[in-house]
Every structure is written in C-alpha cells, then in structure tokens.
Amino acid sequence: MAEAHQAVAFQFTVTPDGIDLQLCHEALRQIYLSGLHSWKKRFIRFKNGVMTGVYPGSPPGFMVVVVSYMSYNKYHKLDPSLGMFAKLTMALTAYFAPDIQKIVGGVLVGTGLWITIIFIMRNALKCLLSWHGWMYSRHGSVSLGTRLWMLLVKVFSGRKPMLYSFQNSLPRLPVPPVKDTCRRYLESARPLMDDEQFERMKGLAKDFEKNLGPRLQWYLKLKSWWASNYVSDWWEEYIYLRGRGPIMVNSNYYAMDFLYVFPTSIQAARAGNAIHAIMLYRRKLDRAQIKPIYLLANKVPLCSAQWERMFNTTRIPGLETDTIQHMNESKHIAVYHKGRFFKVWMFYDGRLLLPREIEQQMERILADKSEPMPGEEALAALTAGDRTPWAKARDAYFSRGKNKQSLDAIEKAAFFVTLDDTEQRFVEKNPIKSLDSFAKSLLHGKCYDRWFDKSFNLIVFKNGTMGLNAEHSWADAPIIGHLWEHVLSMDPFKLGYTEEGHCCGEPHPNLPGPQRLQWDIPAECQDVIQSSLTIARTLADDVDCHSFPFNDFGKGLIKKCRTSPDAFIQIALQLAHYRDKGKFCLTYEASMTRLFREGRTETVRSCTMETCTFVRSMIRDETVREERLKLLKEAAEKHQNMYRLAMTGKGIDRHLFCLYVVSKYLGEDSPFLKEVLSEPWRLSTSQTPLQQVELFDLVRHPEYVSSGGGFGPVADDGYGVSYIIVGENLINFHISSKHSSPETDSHRFGGNIRQAMLDILDLFQLDKKAIK
Template identity: 85%
Template sequence: MAEAHQAVAFQFTVSPDGIDLQLCHEALRQIYLSGLHSWKKRFIRFKNGVMTGVYPGSPGGFMVVVVSYMSYNQYRRLDPSMGLIAKEHLLMFRYMSTDSQRIVGGVLVGTGLWVTIIMIMRNVLKSLLSWHGWMHARHGSVSWSTRLWLILVKVFSGRKPMLYSFQNSLPRLPVPTIKDTCRRYLESVRPLMEDERYERMEGLTKDFEKNLGPRLQWYLKLKSWWASNYVSDWWEEYIYLRGRGPIMVNSNYYAMDFLYVFPTSIQAARAGNAIHAIMLYRRKLDRAQVQPVTCSVTHIRLSLFYYFVPSMCRTLPQYECMFNSSRVPGVETDVLQHVNDSKHIAVYHKGRFFKVWMFYDGRLLLPREIEQQMERILADSSEPLPGEEKLAALTAGDRTPWAKARETYFGRGKNKNSLDAIEKAAFFVTLDDTEQRFEEDNPVKSLDSYAKSLLHGKCYDRWFDKSFNLIVFKNGTMGLNAEHSWADAPIIGHLWEHVLSMDPLKLGYTEEGHCCGEPHPNLPGPQRLSWDVPAECQEVIQSSLTVARNLADDVDSHIFPFIDFGKGLIKKCRTSPDAFIQIALQLAHYRDKKKFCLTYEASMTRLFREGRTETVRSCTLETCAFVRAMIGDETVREECLSLLKLAAEKHQNMYRLAMTGEGIDRHLFCLYVVSKYLGEDSPFLKEVLSDPWRLSTSQTPLQQVELFDLVRHPEYVSSGGGFGPVADDGYGVSYIIVGENLINFHISSKHSSPETDSHRFGANIRQAMLDILDLFQLEKKTK
C-alpha cells in the first residue's frame, strides 16, 4: 500500500560486500518538512508568549521608552544609569569602556522604567475592569462617569490585543458575603415553598449564617486570595470529572448545521471543507490570532467608536483544550488529557476507526485533499474487527466500567496504540451512514430526529470523551457533539461560527458539489486502526451499550423554529429579549405543569479571570406574580403589562448580579465543598444543593455577528444547539436568537416521566410568546 511505502524512511540489506542502505528520499523529505513545521510552530508560540507576557506593552514601546530615556539624559548631560555604573560591586562594568558602561546602564534603567509602566497600566486596567457601574446604566443613556470609564479602558487596553492578552489584567472573581448570599437564596425560594416549609428553611438559613457559615467563608476567602478563581477548579472536578454516570446526554451537548441551506449533498466534500476550516481555526489559536471575545457595553456608541470591555476568561485552559484533548476515565474521577500538538484526526465509519494525517509536504491538507481521504474511507469495504464496531459505547456508558476496561484491555500493544491515536487526535470525526436535515414538509419529525442523532447517535458511533466530535451525515448535513468538562458552550460556539461562515461562502464547492481544487496524486491514504478486543471486553462493551441505549431511548427531543417574531419586535416593546423569553418560559411551564419550579439559567462570568458560569434563578416573586395575573380571568391588560415590566427589570438585575460575581449558586457550591473537606455536616447546604433544577435553560449566543450577513442572506442561519434534560421529571431548554425575526428552541425531557412532554411544552412556549407580545398591542400603536 502507498501509505506503508511512505512510512519507511530507509531499507537495508546485509551482503558479503557489506551493508547496502537504500534511502527513501521522499520519506526523508517529509521528515524534514515535518520538523520544519514543528519548529515554526514553536517559534510562533514563543513569540506570542513574549507579546502576551509584556502586554499592554510591546517591543516597539520598549524601543521608544529606552531611546527616549537615553536621548533625554544625553541632552541634559545626565548619567543615564543614574549612578548604577558607579557601584563598585558590579564587577562586569570594570571590563567595559566608559561609553559602553553608559549604554548598558541606560538600557537596564530604561528597561526597568518600561516594565514599571507596563505594571502600572495592568493594575490600572484591572481596577477599571473591577468597576461594573456601566452595567446598571439605563438602556439608551450613557452617564459621564461611564463615558470617562470607557475612554480610560480604551487607553489602558493597549493596541491590537491577542487571544490571551487580558489574562493578567482581569480581576479575580469576588466572594460574596454570607449575609447577601443567604438573603438572596431565601428570596429565590420564597415563591416555591409553602409557608411552613419556608419558615423552616428560614430558620436553617439563619443558623448557618450565624454559626457554620462564617467559618466556611474564612477558608473560601483564603482560597480566593491564593487561587486565580475560587470556583473553576472545584466546579470542573466535582460537577464534571467526578461524575460516574454516562456523559452522553447527561453532560455532552450538540450544535446544529444551517437550518435552510444545504451547501452540498456529497458527504466527503462537506467533511473536507469543515475539517479544513476547523484546522485553520486551530492554527489561528496556536498563533493566538483569534480575537479576544468581547461583550459590548450595552451597545453604547460613543463619538465615532464602539468601546468594548475585554471579557476573555478561563480562555487559556478552555481554548487550549479545544484540540488535541480527551477526557480519560478513572475509577473515582476522570482527568483531562491534552497534548501540545497533534497532526492527525481520528475518523469512524461503519464500525471501523481510521487515523488520517492532516499535513503533507509540510503544509495543511487542502479541502479537496481531505475530501480525497474521506472518499477512501467511504470506499473501504473491509469489515470491522471483533469488538471494534461498538467499541465507542464504552465512552457512552458509566465511567467506572470504562475506566477498569481501559486499564485492563487497552494498556499495551496494538490496543494502546490505537487508543492513543484516538485520544491524541486533534478531534474526532464520524462519517455517519444515516441522513439528517430539516424537511419543510415534515419539520417536527426531521428536526427531532436530527437533534437526537447529534446528542447520542447510535450510542457507539461517537467518541464522547473527545473534546468534540464532528458528525457528517450521508446527505452532507453536519453537526457537533461536545464534551462539557473542558469548556462551556460559547467556546465551541465560537469555533462553529467560524466553520459555518467559511464553508459555503469562502471555501465553496464546484458545480458538481466537490471541494474546490484537485486531488493529490501521491497523498498517502488513511491508516486503519487495529484492535484485539477479547470476549471479556466485548461483554463490558455490550453492558455499556445497554445502559447508553436505555438513556438515549428515554430522551424526548423537540426542536422548533419560532418564526412569528424575533428580537426586532421584542425591542420595540422596550424589553430585554432574554428577559422576555425567560418570562415566557415561566408562563409556559406553569400552564404545562400547573406549578412553578426551581429554574436554572446559565450566565457567563467572563468579566473575571478563569470565569465560567453562574446561575440566574429566573423564577422570581415578580415573575410568578405576572404569571398568576396572566392566567387569571379578571386581570386587565394594563395590570399584566405593569407586572411584566417589573418581572423583566428584576430578571435583568439578577442577570447583572450573576455576571458581576454576586450570584449565589457558585458561592453555595464552594461553601459545601469546604464543609465536606472539614467534615462538617450542614443541613442548610445539604438541602440547598439537593433541590433539582426542573427547568434548566440556556441561551446560545451568536458571538461573531460580523461573519454573517443575515440581512442579505437570512437563510444562512444556524439552528443553534441543545442538551439533555437535567432532572428526570424536568425540561432542558436551549434557545438561540438569530437575526431580527427568528428564535430557535431546543427542548428535551424524558419519556419515562408522566409529567413532561417536550412537544406539549413547545406548544405552550409558542403560545406564551404570542400572549406576552399581545399585551403591548403593537399593531394598534402602529395604526
């Protein structure tokens, strides 16, 4: 085979005349080009590390400071070293001329001045970013204090920031006071508890606030002074990595393709463009050329410029773990494995695993060349080895059996080599043998099937431990399945927006539907991975598959595009789109279950270093009052509208608190962890953390709006992504606000619960959205 020939660097034979070496020049050339590529990448990383390390300074700024300092001293005839060369104990100056001594001393002092300026700018910027008064400004108005703050942030942020430039300037996540957390907790549960239970909870809260709470808080304060973020490491470990249940459905989430556009129906071609775009994004990450994610300051326009607040946190570990990473199972806890570089991807098709190199001739493969490799895999008619076809089911079942099987059967030999090829791959690709897409004549069933396929597939055709899986279906539709422990959804969403924006418009396809370009005549083919799976291991695989299938079959998914109106019309109501949707979800849930429930809405804490998420408890007293008014028969429209505005204002305020580090749930979680370390039993914390989130919600943000022209090309919209239900008797709801006229909802629940029905809940959401909009009577105002 061609790949076997290319893999041999040289051959030798022993004869009476000696040893005859037959060098393979092509193989040696590939080794040379590979080494050159590796050293280029190392140099770029070193350079970026230097640039990030001195930010907001720069090498140009260093030259300006040093030359200006020495020129000033030359003009004033001063000693540029400020007497440094006169110190007798600096022996190195004794061997230099007087002019050399002055130059070296001036450079040293100038460098010290430059470093001092950098440290001052960093600390000033950190202080500026610790002020969050701009978030409480009334929409559409900008106070003078906010204007001044914006200008100072712009001045001290420097020019042309790189991906990790703001890491050293972001403030640390503050620890809320025990008193504030307890007060806000009681306020959040008041609408959910009867008077008797609430009074009992109030007593537990006051006892905790007075006795155990301050002691736990002291340890948490100590950690916040020592660690860069007092939440993130414990959150990653205890919420994600220590979980022993399946991560499929319970943790992993998915992202969908375009809703209405199908760039090509050729599976290999779609994979070629997508894989190439993903690898280009990885290269930008390696070079720190991905622009820091920023959050606009309520879209304030000041003079002729938009001013942005840097909000890139936890980016260093999250973005680094996007590629070349895998979650490795352990008996008690999993670990995240990451390698600095990987030059191949792992591909699964019809029960076989392949290793595909992404570089040749010292360069990244072009889309048509990647398509060529995918075509070879699709044309491969070999049968799976015993135990190979459903091997990935181990990653879909419980973690402990997978950890024990990995240690027993995959620790050496060909199994270890093949497993390493998967776990150390840049990412995982599944060439799915089913067809999925949105069908206009059957929208409900087609989208529901599409979502379930991305969420769990056949339970053995995705490697759920990989940082993410690219899934390309037989008809050219594609999607992602992402592991959750290494990062939150906006990180993978940033990558996916890049891929979708490049695929049809920048990379494009030929008229026949193939990738642009020509196949490579000498490209080595994919390498088929080899396995030796004994019968005992196959039994473990089958057991994990049974667990996974029971879980997958229980998932009730419903995805529907809400096309009646979007954020454009909601803004005319002078209401936050997110608050509008969250209140609609509360109204829909009450109509669905005839009761309120503890509601989780994910909020980002990007304003702080290594920030991940915080919870907005969306079921508030104000929202419940509005819902009761809406379902009442005698409530007038004006009263409902007034209650709606109060509920929306309350929701926005809670969202601000969560974003600015004043949420309660991460604080309570960390207090609980400290109590466990100290061996203290807290009835208050135990009850708080045992309450299930029966309505778990999340908004998928569209972060790079400049990549999509939804005015001219409204068809180029993604339908977002979703996740599985959090509670057995609850709902999971993800939504994405796309453009001005579309909101896509992803709803999940469990068939086994008699209380839930995703399609029924979807109908209630749609009706709730329409009923709330009707309160504003926009049609009458327009007339």
C-alpha cells in the first residue's frame, strides 16, 4: 500500500564496496515538516503560557513600565523604588560598567514594579468578581452601583484576553455555612414530605448541624483554602469515574444536527467538512484563540478549565475507578465503519488536511470491502457495558502486541468518528418517529458502533445527517455545545459544498490512505465482548426517547409576560409532571458554577412550595385567573432566586455531597447525609444554552436551528428532560424514560409539557397576533 511505502525513510543494502543507503526523500521531507509543525506548536503553547501567566499584564505593558520608570528616575532624579534601585546598583558594581549598572538595575526594578501592578490588578479583579449583586438587579434596569462595578471590572480585566486569561483572577468557590445549607435543604424537601416525615427529617438535620456537621465543615474549609475548587475533583471521581455501571445512556449525552436543513446527502462529504471544522476548532483551542465566555454584556468571565481535555482524551477503565487519559498532541483520528477500525492522519505536507482531502479518506474507508476480523465488529461494546469487565479485558487482552497498538490508535486519537450505515433525519411527514429514532441512535446506536470512552464521537449517517455523542466526566454539555455551534456554523456557510454535494476543492493525488487497525482477539475476549453487548442492548432497548420541537411560541412571547423563560419552562415541567403522575417529585435542574475557578455544576431543586401551590391552583377549577397569575409570579421569582443562589456558590447539593465524602473518609456515619444522598431524582432537567448567537442569523435564516441534545433518564421510574431555547419562537425538547417502568411514558409526558406550556401562557390572555 502507498502508506507503507511512504513510511520507510530509507533502505540499505550491503555490497563489497560497503553499505549503500537508499534515501526516500519524500519520507524525509514529511519527517522534517512534521517536526517543524511540532516545534511551532510548542512555541505557541509556550507563548500562550507566558501571555496567560502575566495577564492582565502584557509584554508591551512591561516595556512601558520599565521605560517609564527609567525615564522618570533619570530626569527627575527621584527614586520611586524607595532605595531599591540604589541598592541594586551597588550590588551590580563588581559586574557591570556604570552605564550598564543603571540599565540593568532599572530593568530589574521596573520588572518588579510591573509584577506588582499585575498582582494588584489580578487580585482587585478577583475581589470584584466575588461580588454577585448584579445578578439581583431587575431585568432591563442596572443600578448606578452596578454600572460603577462594571466599569471597574472592565478597567482591571485588561485587553484582548485569551481563553485561559482569567483563570488566575477567578474567585474560589465558597463553602456555605452548614446551618444555611440545612435550612435550604429542609425548605426544598417540605413539599415532598408529609408532616411526620418532615419533622423526622428536621430532627436529623438539627442533630447533624449541631454535632457532626461542624467537624466535617472544618475539613471542607481546609480543602477550600488549599485546592482550587473544593468540589470538582471529588465530583469527577465519585460521581463519574467510580461508577461501575455502563456509561452509555447512564452518563453519555448527545447533540443533534440541524432540524430542517440538510447541507448534503453525501456521507463522506459531510464528514469531510465536519472533521475539518472540528480540527480548526482544535487549532484555535491549542492557540488559546477561542474567546472566553462571558455573562452580563461581556463583562463577567466564566471559567475555561473544562476546555483543556476536549481533544486527545479518553476515559480508561479501571477495576475500582476509571481514569482520564489526556494527550498533549494527536495527529490522527479513529474511524469506525461496518465493523472495521481505521487510523486516519489529519496532517500531510506539514499542514491540516483540507475538507475535500478528508472526504477522499472517508471515501476510501466507505469503499473498503474487507471483512471485520474475529471479534472486531462488536469490540466497542466493551465501552458500552459494565466497567470492571472492560478493565479486566483491557489488561488481559490489550496490553501487548498488535492489540495494544490498535487500542492506542483509538485511545490516543484526537476524537472518534463513526460512519454509520443507517439513515437518520427529521421527516416532516413523520416527525415523531423520525426524531425519536434519531435521538436513540445518537444516544446509544447499535451499542457497538461508538467508542463511548472517547471525549466525543462524531457520528455521520449514511444520508449525510450527523450528531455527537459525548462522554461526561471530562466536561459538561455547554463545553461540547460550544464546539458543536462552531461546526454547524462553519459547515454550510464558510466551508460549503459543490453543486454535486461534495466538499469544495480537489482530491490530493499522492495522499496516503487510511490505515486499517489490526486485531488478534481470542475467543475468551470475544465472550466478554458478547456479554457486554448483551448488557448494553438490554439497557438501550429499555430507553424510551421522545424529541419534539415546540413552535407554538418561544422566549419572545414569554418575555412579553415579564417572566424568565427558564422559570416559565421549569414551572410548566412541574405542572406536566403532576398531570402525568398525579404527584410531585424531587427535581434536578442543572446550573453552572463557572463564575468560580474550576467550577462545574450545581443543582437547582425546582420543585418548591411556591411552584406546588401554583400547580394545585391550575388543577382546581375554582381558582380564578388573577390568583393563578399571582401564584405563578411568586413561583417564578422563587425559582430565579434559587438559580442565583446555585450560581453564586450557595447551592445545597454539592455542599452536602462533599460533607458526605468527608464523613466517609473519617469513617463517620451520618443518618441525615445518608438519607439526603439516597433520594432519587425522578425528574432530571437541563437547559442547553445557545452560547454563540452571533454565528446564526435566525431572523433571515430561521431554518438553520440546532435541535439541541439530550440524555438518558437518571431514575428507573423517572424522566430526563433537556431543552434548548432557539431564537424567539422555538423551544426543542428531548425526553427520555424507560419502557420497563409502568409509571412513565415519554410521549405522554411530551404531550403534557406541550399542554402545560399553552395553559400557562393562556393565563396572560395575550393576543399573539397583536404582539407579533
């Protein structure tokens, strides 16, 4: 094959006259270009590290400070360094001439002054970002104090920040007082307990607050002073990596393609543009050229730490706990098609492959008619089943020889691509069945055609539709969502396709083809693969997915009601759930804590006393509309306040979780914590934010909307609900549950959500046509 020939840099033969070297100049050229690319990347990383390390200072700022200091000292004959300059000059007398002494001393003192200015600016910014009063301002109005605060934040934020520039300026996540956490927990638990249950729980909480709680809190305080974030490392380890069940469905989540637009029906071409766009995003990430994410009119930065492991990352199974393996560099991707695995290099001639060249590589894979090796076709089912059997099989059968080399090619790839041999797409004549099938395919596929351990899988279907499946431990959904928005915006608008549907450009005449990975999988390992596949299929077949676009109205109309769109939807979910099951349940809404360094998520307990009172008023026919509106306003305000508390480090669940972890380390048993942590989340919800609104012109091109994404149910008898608010007039919902539960039905719940949204809007008696 061509790639085998190109891989040999030289050959030699022994003759009577000596050794005759036969150099392959093309191979040596590729080696040179590859090395050049690597050194460029190292230099860029070093430069970015320096720029981030001194931010909000900058090298030009260093020159200004040093020159200004030396000029001031020369012309005014004054020493603002309080004698330090003179002492340095005397110390340098034995080494330099008098003129050089002044220059070196001035540079050293100027450097110290520059570092001092950076230190002051960074800590001033950290103090400013620790204030969250701006979150409590009424929507549409900003107080004078908040305006002054915003001005100071802008002054101390520096110019032209890169992705990681603010990491050292972000405040640490505070540890809430045990008393406050217990009080807020009891408040959240009240609507779900009768009087007897509540009094019992109140007693447990009071005992914990007085006795064990303060001792556990002391350890958490100590950790919060020492570690960057007192929650995130334990959350990653105990919630994600120590789980021994399948990560497919239970942990991994998915992101969908455009809803109404199909840029091309050629599978290889769609893969070519998407892969190229992803690699361009990785290049921007390596160079820290991605802009930081902000809140409040681009003034308040969010933590960017989760971006670090987006690429070249794999979850490695272990006997008791998994680990996350991250490579600094990876120049290839791994591709799966019809039971075969391929390694595809992303660089040639010292540059990234162009879209048409990547399409060319995908065409070669699609045209390959070779059969899978024994055990190869369903190999990825090991990543879909239980973790411990996969860890044992990995150690026993994939730690040496060709199996290790092939597994390394997958685990060290930039990301994983599946060229799916099925067709998925939104069909207008059959929207429910088509979208449900699309969602299930992205969530679990055939259980053996996605490598669920990779940071993310790009899935390109036979008809050109695509989506993502992402592993959860390394980051949360908004991070992968940012990448996906970049891909969807680049694909049809910036990269485009020819009239025939191919990628723009020409194929490369000398491009080496993909490398087929080789395996030698013994019968014993094949049995483990089949066992994992059986477990995964049982889990996948039980998932009831329902995805639907709600286009009766969107956030534009909700804002006319002077209500938060998120609060409106969360209250509608409570009304829908009560109609669906006839009762309330413990509800999880994901909020983020990325206002703090290395922050991830916090829980908003959406089922509140105020919301329950409103829902009951909607059930009772005798309640008048004005009373329902009043109760709705109270419920929405309560929800908004809880969301603010969660975002500002005053949430309930992460604090209780960490207290529980400390109790286990100390060998202490807490009935209160044990009961709290064992309560099931029967309604788990999450909003997928649209972060880069400027990339999509939804006014002129409303059809270019993302469908968002979804996840599996958290409880066996509960629902998982994800929603994305797109533009002004569309909300996409993704619902999951389990067929095995007699209490749940995703389609029934979807109907209840739709009706609840309409019923709540009707309370305002708005004339939609007049508003439009």
